[in-house]
Amino acid sequence: MQIVEGQATSGEAAPDAAQRGQRSAFAVQAIRDMIVSGELPAGERVPERVITERLGISRTPLREALKVLEVEGLVQISPNRGAMVVKLSLGDVEAVIEMLIGLELSAAELACVRASDEEIARAEELHHEMASAYRRGALIEYFNINQQIHEQIFVCAHNAALLRVYRAESARIRRFRFVSNREATRWPRAVQEHEQILDALKQREGAILREVLRAHHWNGWKATAKVLSEEWGEELG
């Protein structure tokens, strides 16, 4: 009886429910999205019951998913008290940004030495797409291409560990970076800085690229921090 009922649930409760062998991965992605989108606010508890019903899976794969999200740093699990969405202070986010900048400066140096001409051409192509999105005022598209350009620097560095950590840690704070985009003031300036970044990369000037990137990210963070602190003060999620 219980088995039949269980499988019926997984078949009807959620139309996009996961197949066998993918349930916990499905839950990880779903909860991650809920956190990034703000549907699950920071500090909120994540009751197993609610999520299982929402996703149409049972508690076992859900609990595996929560463990994964805990390692990823998106939730915190307390014994006998379950999971809660991690609450980050402005200082916490700044620390992550600072570390990511360090990673990217390392990647930049390596990229200038190791990138193939094709990889640099790809970065340039992305840059033009981004400039186009800027001219059209397509904010979301601009944001996404922007992310891709910075990732391309890591690709150019030919170091899988760098890229992996960059992606994982970026995910932790993606939500906060996006916020700053509502502040359009910095937009033209950011595009201009990207010109310089591209130039330095094309000329494979590692030292110059480092400094340009450092300034670019630091300016970006200052703008983001301004928006964030106005919005929430020190109490972020």
Place this chain on the structure above:
Amino acid sequence: MQIVEGQATSGEAAPDAAQRGQRSAFAVQAIRDMIVSGELPAGERVPERVITERLGISRTPLREALKVLEVEGLVQISPNRGAMVVKLSLGDVEAVIEMLIGLELSAAELACVRASDEEIARAEELHHEMASAYRRGALIEYFNINQQIHEQIFVCAHNAALLRVYRAESARIRRFRFVSNREATRWPRAVQEHEQILDALKQREGAILREVLRAHHWNGWKATAKVLSEEWGEELG
């Protein structure tokens, strides 16, 4: 019936079995140790049955532990085929080392600006303990204090994200770093390099500290890589 038997198992099968609420954490640590110690060789499958019996826990917390270890990068899980200890090539390890060096150079710059005098004094104290271990020929102790000194640089940087990532990524390759210690050739030289590191830190000379650290780690990696490639060729774990 089943419950009584289950709890009896957790009480007697493993004398150091975990308490309620700690079983998966216990399993994570136990399996991590088995991997680091080489008891579970790279490429080996990790059958749930065997581990549960060994640790005296049931499959549920074990599977949670394996998910955690997968995110940590120590095992790989394939659907319907279970977990296997990740096999790293010499190139994979080198990529991680390269990234860790980048992180430490970032931390070093920050440390020179932000460290308190007490924190630097702590680094110096560790340095003297390490030198003492060297003179006594206490290899293991030397290795551990060495790790602590490098961690202290991250502590001095006052950036929790940097320290967290450094610890997590170091854990992935701890096994390989340790190997190089059997090669005692580099020992006196390494101690000497540590003198320079300490000096640069005490004088808060970020640029110098960067270059000294870069050389130190690069030399260390060359020695390690030599041992590793002699031992396993390109087929590491």
Place this chain on the structure above:
DNA sequence: CTAAAGGGTTTTGCATGCAGATTGTCGAAG
């Protein structure tokens, strides 16, 4: 001799039930 096909065994994926922990509620005492 290799390759495909069967079938029994083992292993994984997951839903669930039970025990213990926590939380919420309400009444009594201060």
Place this chain on the structure above:
DNA sequence: CTTCGACAATCTGCATGCAAAACCCTTTAG
């Protein structure tokens, strides 16, 4: 009115059972 405590409702931690997938060994066709 607040505080403490008992009790109930709820939630988490975990062992387990069932189904599906993978595995392994034997048999058989090419």
